[in-house]
């Protein structure tokens with residue numbers, strides 16, 4: 001804004017004729033409009049309050065961050081519109097204050113903000129010395145969305161944690177493999193001896209041996225699954241039709257579907273582009289997801305598998321009627337070994353996420369507690385020739401992020 005304009009206007013105020021007023025007002029309105037357009041086009045949220053903490057201005061970015069509507073917010077106290085904000089403490093500080101905060105409404109975000117006291121120079125007209133003093137008239141609050149950078153920091157921590165865990169556990173898992181083998185062989189030897197015994201004792205021993213064997217194979221599958229989860233092989237990418245992988249995964253469950261009396265609806269989008277994926281890994285991912293749905297629904301129920309696409313991704317979503325999960329459970333499903341099942345491994349979803357991420361995709365869970373769960377896998381299909389670099393978001397070139 002031409003700052004000179006206002007000053008000149010103020011100087012000339014005494015000489016402004018009625019015919020000029022309209023002209024000047026128009027010019028002022030235009031300048032105000034320009035500033036508002038500028039403020040609304042910046043990504044940082046801006047809120048201005050008066051000395052009593054009442055909102056006098058809020059730009060669009062701030063409205064979006066806090067879920068406010070400018071017309072309802074103006075004139076209201078900021079801490080009344082943004083619950084949990086300790087405005088008195090923040091605004092009592094003499095200088096600027098900077099803090100981070102987490103907001104939960106309208107969506108969960110992390111925000112960094114700083115608050116600056118606004119001072120206006122007042123010239124005392126009457127005084128001949130024309131001395132001026134700064135008068136506090138309120139505060140300006142500038143807000144920045146730092147959700148992304150925090151998330152990537154969290155992801156790094158998570159992947160570090162997983163790496164440490166991997167090293168430790170891979171060693172243990174490997175060590176368990178050998179005694180398991182040996183147990184298996186000795187059970188076979190026992191079985192051979194048992195066959196020579198008389199019938200009564202033989203039946204009892206055989207039963208024990210069968211139980212022992214099934215427990216060993218369960219342990220073996222846990223170890224195998226675990227090693228697969230923590231040492232994912234690089235995907236072998238080939239152009240594949242996602243629908244046919246879905247169908248194959250479902251076919252695999254045919255006996256179980258029949259047995260549990262479950263209905264599976266496949267709503268497959270016929271125009272999907274072929275995707276560069278590792279067919280076996282993707283099948284494993286779908287398999288784990290479907291298995292979870294069946295286990296949640298137990299008997300009867302409907303699993304809806306829907307494939308679709310948007311401008312950049314192919315979407316595969318699985319919606320079941322298995323009751324969904326609690327918020328607490330939802331926040332822990334990707335923790336290794338977190339399971340609510342008596343004989344679960346707690347690794348299924350971790351493997352799914354690994355596979356999806358290795359394919360450049362992402363995973364979303366939406367639970368309607370009491371009703372069911374929707375798990376959506378998004379896989380990119382656009383051949384990316386150009387990748388816009390986001391500031392402060394370094395390319396991960398080691399290829400082993402979680």
Ligand SMILES: Nc1ncnc2c1ncn2[C@@H]1O[C@H](COP(=O)(O)OP(=O)(O)O)[C@@H](O)[C@H]1O
Pocket residue numbers: 288292293296320322323324325329333338339340341343344345346347348349350372373
């Ligand atoms: N479709 C689903 N509906 C309800 N809960 C689910 C569903 N899928 C996963 N879960 C929850 O997430 C947990 C972790 O799943 P997962 O990683 O596959 O391990 P596991 O199946 O061995 O328990 C499960 O124990 C279950 O509580």
Ligand SMILES: [Mg+2]
Pocket residue numbers: 288291292347348349
């Ligand atoms: Mg599972």
